[in-house]
Amino acid sequence: MATVHVTRHANDHRLFLKLAIAMALVIVLGFSTQLAMGRSSFSAPVMVHVHAVAFFGWTVLFVVQTALVGSEARQLHRRLGWVGAGWAAAVVAIGLYTTVMMVRRGGAPFFFTPAYFLFMNSLFVLGFGGLTAAAIVQRRNTSWHRRLMICGMAILTGPAFGRLLPLPLMIPWAGWGVFVAVMLFPLAGMIGDLRRVGRIHPAWWWGAGTIAVIQAAVGPIAASPPGIALYDRVVAGGRGETVAPLAYPPFPPM
Known part of the structure; x- marks a missing residue:
């Protein structure tokens, strides 16, 4: 019985590590491709660079933490976990x-x-x-913790997929195209559970369900009177004030 438990834990770890590395590769590929094609530059506002450092730093930390939990360095994993909690908040x-x-x-x-x-x-x-906060709350329940962390991290692959997918050709379904790509990671986790234990862990349903609910809510909220009122407050006094909130901006010059 103990052998089965150890084998299952090892199989779980391999799956989560593969998912973590795959998500990191998508992020690196998405943003490096954007830079190579000249669509990004170092002349962007400072806050954009701060955002990039925080984003990539979290990605590195996530992969390292995923690797550590499958090794003997559990104590280091726990210590870095509190660093990660602060980093996620940032x-x-x-x-x-x-x-x-x-x-x-x-x-x-x-x-x-x-x-x-x-x-x-x-x-x-x-x-x-x-999702990351929920995973931290469930940190002593490893099966929930790891799956919720994967779902939270999957969300952060959205901007990278936005740079890899032909979104201009997907108007007005660009957001849904990114959503489908992001959901590939929870789906892979679900398939992994079915193959190993014959059932899907409920954490996947909660994580994937959260992503799906957000996606379904974005459009209606953005087009609602309260959503437009909040948008108007956000852009008041800025150049965005002159931009119609529900109209697509013009295509950039070739």
Whole structure:
């Protein structure tokens, strides 16, 4: 019986480590491709660079933590976990600030309406924070903790997929295209559970369900009177004030 438990734990660890590395590779590929194609530059506002450092730092920490939990360095994993909790909170705060800054500057990507972009980014970064916080609360319940962390991290692959997918060709379904790509990671976890133990752990349903609920809510909230009122407050006094919240920005010049 003990042998079965150890084998199952080892199989779980291999799955989670593969998912963590795959998510990190998607993020690196998405943003490095953007830089190589000249769509990103180091002339962006300082806060964008701060956001990038926090984002990539969290990604590295996530992979390291996932690797540590399968080794003998459990104590180091626990210590770094509290660093990670603070880092995750910083990712949420910086993500919200950067989103607001971009919308105020009239800098929403042209394949999203500005209001949709504001609520999509904001709600999903809050979703990341919520799933990560839930995982921390469940840190002594390893099966829940690891799966909720994977679901939270999957959310952060959204911006990278946004740079890899042909989103201009997917208007007005660009947001849903990113959502489908993000959901590949929880889906892989579910399939892994079915193959190893014959059932899907409920943590996957909670994590994937959270992502799905957020995605379904973004459009209606962005187009609602309260959503437009909040958008107007966010852009008041900025260049975004002159941009129609529910109209797609013009395509950039070739």
